[in-house]
Amino acid sequence: MPGHGSPLRKLGFLTIGLFDPEDPAAGHQSTLQIIELGERLGFDSAWLRHRHLQFGISSPIAVMAAASQRTSRIELGTAVTPLGWENPLRLAEDLATVDLLAGGRINPGLSVGEPMHYGTVKHELYPDSADIEDFSYARVDRLARLIAGEKVRDFSGKHGVVEEFSNRVEPHSPGLRERLWYGAASTKSAAWAGANGFNLLSSSVVFVDAGQEPDFGLVQQSQIRAFREAAESAQARGPARVSQGLVVIPTDSASPAQREKYQRYVDERTPRTRAPQGPKGMLYAPDLIGTSDExxxxxxxxxxxxxxxxxxxxxxxxxxxxxxxxxxxxIAGKLGPALGWTPSQDGEQPPSGTEAQ
Structure with missing residues (x-):
């Protein structure tokens, strides 16, 4: 684990890919440019948030496909894809296709549960099955089995003169199943992910269990430990990976106007971090702002x-x-090294300020 004597092994970043609805192409191009910059700076991974009916990335698979052709090394992931919006079989086909195009660099992050504001969209999303759709862990388990290459049907082989059919999802991308992540915010979900062979994405939101002290760091720590304990007990795979996703805003090379803007952003978001929110006890992590050393x-x-x-x-x-x-x-030039991280060997020396555009 990182400490003053143990270096951070992998450094990535996560973006929502915000765009102006009057000019959405520009926002998507900006996201691709940021991913290209991340590779040049030596980052290990770039992750895309998944947003439906909002002004952020609605199709991270398409963006990852584009990014895969502009980069050669950086890993590309989703954090996370809500499976309530997806058909697992079709998603398995798309993920495998992009993973092959990317040379095995795709890291799909997933979650389950009823889609946000489901009542406002279910008539279009599932017009004939809205009230019987299964949004449980079974949905992500099905996706994982399909990606792993398990049998879909008995029918396969040639049909007619030229048509040939498979009994598994095609294309198949070996190794993709081991790069599936689950975005867990509760102890229950973290333990389920560990027991079922997923890596763990732990972000800036957690749910506080009854009797737990509402301290974000301690709650997140207990969830990560529950994940590792479950993964070790399952003994179904090699060492399970865990990634943390906090909001950090280093100001080392920021202009005075940027520092003021950043501080306003943090100040507006800080009140929600002081106590659990809502009936489920959702707790937000404070944003971290300051110099990289701070x-x-x-x-x-x-x-x-x-x-x-x-x-x-x-x-x-x-x-x-x-x-x-x-x-x-x-982050690449100052914060990462302060945490003991070393940029990829093919990464360039990070310039100061905005010279890397």
Whole structure:
């Protein structure tokens, strides 16, 4: 686990891919440019949030396919794809196709549950089966089995002169099943993910169990430990991976105007972090803002961070392209090294400010 004597092994970032509805192409191009920059700066991974009927990435598979042709090394993931919107068989085909195009660099992050605001969209999403759709863990288990290449049907072989059929999802991408992640915010989900052969994405939101102290770091730490215990007991795979995804905003090379803008963003979001929210006890992590040395000190003291050796720091939702360039450049050039991370050998020396555009 990271500490002052153990280096951070993998460093990634997460973006929502925000766009202007009047010019959505520009926002998608900006996201692709940010991923290209991430590879040049030596980041290990770039992750895409998944948003439906909003002004963020609705089709991360398409964006990953495009990014795979502009990059050669950086891993590409989703954090997360809500399976309530997806047909597992069709999704398995798409993920395998993009993984092959990317040379085995895709890391699908998944979650289950009823789609957000389901009552407003179920008549279009599932017009004939809205009230009987299964949004349980079984849905993600089915996707995992299909990606693993398990049999879909008995029928296979040639039919007619030229048609030939398979009894499993095609194309098949070996190794993709081992790169499936589950986005868990509760102890129950974390333990399920570990017991069922998934890696764990732990983000900036957790659910506080009854009797738990509402301390974000301690709650996240307990969930990660529950995941590892379940994964070890299952003994179904090699060492399970865990990635933490907090919002960090280093200001080392930020302009005065950027620092002021960033601080306003954090100040607006801070009140929701002071106590669990809603009937489920949702607890948000405070955003970390300051110099890279200041943020590194906060991370080393963070109980959740102490449990991981890889991270995917989340970029703030509503910033501009030049802000993301500055933040990524400072993360790669200053914060990452302060945490003991070493950029990929083919990464370039991170420039200061916005010179990396």
């Amino acid at each position: 943020i590194a000190g906060q991370l080393y003291a963070h109980a959740g961070f102490q449990e991981v050796d890889e991270v995917a720091f989340a970029l703030p939702f509503s910033f501009d392209h030049e802000d993301y360039v500055q933040i990524l450049s400072d």
